[in-house]
Amino acid sequence: MRIGEVARLAGVSVRAVRYYEEEGLVRPGRGANGYRRFDERDVEVVRQVRGLIECGLPTRIIREVLPYLDSPDALLPEVPCEYMIEQVERQREVLERRISCLERNRDALDAYLAAARQSA
């Protein structure tokens, strides 16, 4: 199938599918006309990728976890979970930093407001 159908079936934009390929998340073949050729498996992969990206995972990490998604079940419960947990922990740290930054900015505005009201 061509990119348009994959995008439709996976529920993402054609643009997104091309981007996923750039990031090495999907490897469609190419027809003589230069068009990307996908199979049914790719639809599922694209759905997986979309889900992981929505969870805030960098494409770099997804690229590393992807190979395990179609491996034997023995590896699925173990490896990907630890990896996921590690990523979520880092994501939490990112939020922590953003919260701190926002709090500082809020306090700065409070200070300005307090000073402005006195001179007013």
Place this chain on the structure above:
DNA sequence: GTTCTAACA
């Protein structure tokens, strides 16, 4: 009509 690449917002 659909896809491609490249580039800009």
Place this chain on the structure above:
DNA sequence: TGTTAGAA
């Protein structure tokens, strides 16, 4: 990511 330009 969306969108757009020009070409196949």
